[in-house]
Amino acid sequence: MLGYGILKGMSVTLRRFIETYLGDLGKFPWRYRSRPEYKRMGVTERGAFTIQYPEETLSMYPRYRGPLMLLTDPETGINKCIACGLCERTCPTESIKVTRAEEKVDDQRVPETYEYDMNTCMFCGFCVQICPQDALAHSPELELGAYDRGEALILNLEQMLELGRRHAPDGVWPKQKEAEPS
Amino acid sequence: MQALQQIYEFVDQIFVNLSFWFSTQLAAFLPEWAVTFIMMFATVLALVFFGLGSIIWINVYERKLIGRIQDRYGPNRFGPWGLLQCVADMVKLLTKEDVTPSRGDRLIYNLAAVAPVIPTFLVLAVIPFGRGMVATNLNIGFLYIVAVGSLGTIAIFMAGWASRNKYSLLGGMRTVAQMISYEIPMVLSAVGVLLLVGSLSLVDIVEAQGQWRLPFIVLQPLAFVLYFVSAVAEVNRSPFDLPEGESEIVAGYITEYAGIKFAMFLLAEYINAFSICAIATTLFLGGWQGPILPSWAWFFIKAYFLYFVLIWLRGTLPRLRVDQLMNFAWKTLVPLALVNLLLTALVAKLVPAYSLVGAAALLIMNVVVIVGVALFKYPGWKREKREVVLVSK
Numbered sequence: 001m002l003g004y005g006i007l008k009g010m011s012v013t014l015r016r017f018i019e020t021y022l023g024d025l026g027k028f029p030w031r032y033r034s035r036p037e038y039k040r041m042g043v044t045e046r047g048a049f050t051i052q053y054p055e056e057t058l059s060m061y062p063r064y065r066g067p068l069m070l071l072t073d074p075e076t077g078i079n080k081c082i083a084c085g086l087c088e089r090t091c092p093t094e095s096i097k098v099t100r101a102e103e104k105v106d107d108q109r110v111p112e113t114y115e116y117d118m119n120t121c122m123f124c125g126f127c128v129q130i131c132p133q134d135a136l137a138h139s140p141e142l143e144l145g146a147y148d149r150g151e152a153l154i155l156n157l158e159q160m161l162e163l164g165r166r167h168a169p170d171g172v173w174p175k176q177k178e179a180e181p182s
Numbered sequence: 183m184q185a186l187q188q189i190y191e192f193v194d195q196i197f198v199n200l201s202f203w204f205s206t207q208l209a210a211f212l213p214e215w216a217v218t219f220i221m222m223f224a225t226v227l228a229l230v231f232f233g234l235g236s237i238i239w240i241n242v243y244e245r246k247l248i249g250r251i252q253d254r255y256g257p258n259r260f261g262p263w264g265l266l267q268c269v270a271d272m273v274k275l276l277t278k279e280d281v282t283p284s285r286g287d288r289l290i291y292n293l294a295a296v297a298p299v300i301p302t303f304l305v306l307a308v309i310p311f312g313r314g315m316v317a318t319n320l321n322i323g324f325l326y327i328v329a330v331g332s333l334g335t336i337a338i339f340m341a342g343w344a345s346r347n348k349y350s351l352l353g354g355m356r357t358v359a360q361m362i363s364y365e366i367p368m369v370l371s372a373v374g375v376l377l378l379v380g381s382l383s384l385v386d387i388v389e390a391q392g393q394w395r396l397p398f399i400v401l402q403p404l405a406f407v408l409y410f411v412s413a414v415a416e417v418n419r420s421p422f423d424l425p426e427g428e429s430e431i432v433a434g435y436i437t438e439y440a441g442i443k444f445a446m447f448l449l450a451e452y453i454n455a456f457s458i459c460a461i462a463t464t465l466f467l468g469g470w471q472g473p474i475l476p477s478w479a480w481f482f483i484k485a486y487f488l489y490f491v492l493i494w495l496r497g498t499l500p501r502l503r504v505d506q507l508m509n510f511a512w513k514t515l516v517p518l519a520l521v522n523l524l525l526t527a528l529v530a531k532l533v534p535a536y537s538l539v540g541a542a543a544l545l546i547m548n549v550v551v552i553v554g555v556a557l558f559k560y561p562g563w564k565r566e567k568r569e570v571v572l573v574s575k
Contacts, residue, residue, distance in 0.1 A: 006498075006499065009498045009499065010494065010495075010498050012498075013251045013494060013497050013498040014494065016250075016251055016252075016253055017247070017250045017251045017494075017497075020250045020253060020255075021250070047253075048249075048250065048253055048254050048255050049253055049254065050254040050255050052255075052258075
């Protein structure tokens with residue numbers, strides 16, 4: 001019939017239009033409130049699917065290569081790193097500097113300083129692959145912006161441990177440890 | 183009851199009274215000719231500021247609604263709910279480099295950026311925004327709208343020609359073809375309404391709908407559809423936005439324009455879109471007539487509802503091909519408008535005016551025409567389903 005397709009299309013768009021408002025009602029209080037993590041909408045869910053970025057953030061994939069973090073063993077509360085220096089030596093861009101502490105802690109070597117320079121790091125992941133203790137991991141940190149190069153992008157030991165405690169409190173990252181392709 | 187009536191009267195006539203108060207204030211110390219002169223300028227200023235001001239939120243309205251139709255939020259960052267988005271756009275456009283094509287026709291190129299805005303503001307002069315709220319009650323109002331409205335074509339063709347760019351020229355040529363073709367069904371469909379009213383003045387048209395006690399959309403549904411479709415084509419909006427179809431010819435006639443000149447075209451487009459909604463409201467939806475709410479509120483509710491329909495169409499329909507566009511105008515809209523005009527003239531002569539019987543007769547006439555055309559063009563009523571044959575080897 002003449003114009004049937006047009007009317008059908010118009011009804012579809014009108015339904016989508018109304019459903020965004022209904023979907024918003026379902027998300028009361030409003031999406032603009034800060035939420036730690038955004039869950040992707042399923043295909044059957046209705047409503048606007050835009051991620052309101054600064055307020056809502058997606059969690060990154062398990063194998064996302066973010067800035068490095070140092071993991072802490074939750075049982076002993078000690079840094080898993082034994083300051084062997086393999087990461088420093090394997091780093092192609094020489095972005096990592098580790099020094100070993102003189103005294104052992106709980107019969108384990110620990111690093112005294114750890115300097116990780118994100119200015120030069122290219123997130124190749126060699127250091128994570130080579131780490132014998134699985135103490136080094138890529139954090140799922142997304143917002144790496146800084147106003148200038150230099151100090152702001154150099155992480156020290158305490159900052160890296162803090163990243164590790166925040167993202168991997170149980171000392172394992174990614175959550176399901178996969179076999180890295182060698 | 184009396185008090186309510188007075189409050190309604192006050193709110194309804196607030197703008198008219200404001201202008202009257204202003205003129206009496208002026209008359210206290212100025213001669214009569216000076217008051218007339220100043221009031222003319224004040225009216226013009228009010229219309230221009232209305233046009234410019236409405237852009238501020240028509241822009242946001244359109245972008246937010248089209249966003250919702252496409253399952254996303256529109257602009258929602260600048261200002262509360264993104265309402266100040268237009269300011270951000272303007273700042274962006276104003277700070278852009280102003281480029282003029284070196285081989286183009288400089289004078290016409292610059293003139294063409296100003297030209298489209300003038301007719302759009304001129305059209306607003308005869309539209310009755312409320313009871314008594316009209317800048318000039320021209321007795322040839324609709325003729326004036328048609329005459330002034332087609333000036334926009336020249337501006338667009340000037341822009342296309344002066345840019346010295348293949349895409350611009352193509353866009354300009356398309357505009358001329360499209361706007362001239364669609365002007366004919368637009369005017370012809372409105373003539374049916376003019377026949378019922380017996381006057382070209384838009385104020386008279388609105389008042390006649392008060393006398394019929396029905397908006398003309400009930401009496402002339404076919405004419406309304408024809409008018410609206412051809413008016414959408416007339417202002418180059420989707421699905422008839424071939425002159426600026428970005429998938430074929432970069433941006434059509436505005437390819438070479440940037441910064442404030444581009445903003446002028448955008449401005450003209452938005453105000454044009456609003457004014458066709460306003461004209462359709464006046465001709466078919468009863469203008470400012472309506473219960474309870476003040477007259478100007480009714481006018482804007484109806485006009486912005488029609489604007490919503492425009493956005494809705496834009497969010498739904500894909501762009502037409504050029505040949506489809508021309509076929510649609512000359513093979514569908516023009517014959518239908520002619521048939522409608524002929525039968526309206528016949529029925530309006532036979533039945534008594536301003537009566538329910540007359541309205542019913544006109545409505546039946548329209549339904550008969552629509553059903554007749556549908557049966558004539560698609561005899562099977564429902565197109566039979568095409569059989570899908572899967573080729574098997």
